[in-house]
Amino acid sequence: MDFTQFVNLFIGLLVIANPLSALPAVLRITRNQSLAEKRHTGLTCAFAVGVILLVVTWIGTPLLIVFGIKLPAFQVTGGIVIFIMALSMLNAEESSIKHSLEEQKEKRSDLGAIVPLAIPIIAGPGAISTIIVSVNQFPGPYNQMVISVAAIFVAFVMGLLLYFSANLEKFFGQSGINIINRLGGLILAAISVQTIANGLIGLFPILTVKFGG
Numbered sequence: 499m500d501f502t503q504f505v506n507l508f509i510g511l512l513v514i515a516n517p518l519s520a521l522p523a524v525l526r527i528t529r530n531q532s533l534a535e536k537r538h539t540g541l542t543c544a545f546a547v548g549v550i551l552l553v554v555t556w557i558g559t560p561l562l563i564v565f566g567i568k569l570p571a572f573q574v575t576g577g578i579v580i581f582i583m584a585l586s587m588l589n590a591e592e593s594s595i596k597h598s599l600e601e602q603k604e605k606r607s608d609l610g611a612i613v614p615l616a617i618p619i620i621a622g623p624g625a626i627s628t629i630i631v632s633v634n635q636f637p638g639p640y641n642q643m644v645i646s647v648a649a650i651f652v653a654f655v656m657g658l659l660l661y662f663s664a665n666l667e668k669f670f671g672q673s674g675i676n677i678i679n680r681l682g683g684l685i686l687a688a689i690s691v692q693t694i695a696n697g698l699i700g701l702f703p704i705l706t707v708k709f710g711g
């Protein structure tokens with residue numbers, strides 16, 4: 499993998515991570531948190547994204563094989579989770595993916611940072627499949643190290659965005675946040691439908707022929 503291919507992979511992963519969708523999602527998840535808790539959530543999410551992408555880089559393909567999970571099945575499942583999150587954002591409601599009363603009492607804000615923010619919103623099926631395809635396209639430990647660096651850079655950029663989400667929240671104001679939430683929800687819904695469609699086509703290739711895809 500040369501420098502140009504590295505840059506292309508980094509940009510591709512960053513686009514798939516979709517900061518525009520991540521921002522309204524983190525504002526929704528951290529709405530009732532203090533500034534310190536919001537920043538903690540952002541850093542936790544960025545760290546989780548980095549770990550997830552690194553794990554996928556090194557053991558993603560073998561892990562799917564061991565558990566007998568096909569990537570299309572993961573795409574369908576992740577797409578459904580994203581769609582649930584998108585509906586709540588479009589309706590300006592609390593996410594349907596809620597914590598239990600015990601978790602809320604423990605104030606474990608890191609839970610929302612990991613699911614659904616880190617995965618599947620940021621490090622979702624798209625990013626995971628991109629990593630797996632890149633690993634198979636550029637095999638070898640050296641290329642895996644290069645892909646790992648790209649993954650770390652993506653996590654760092656996302657971390658900066660999420661860390662300063664509170665500042666962005668003040669800048670946009672409540673009306674701006676509501677607009678971003680709904681736009682982000684619409685984008686998330688579209689991403690989820692496309693993800694589910696890709697997964698279904700992967701599981702049932704006959705759909706490609708039947709619908710002319």
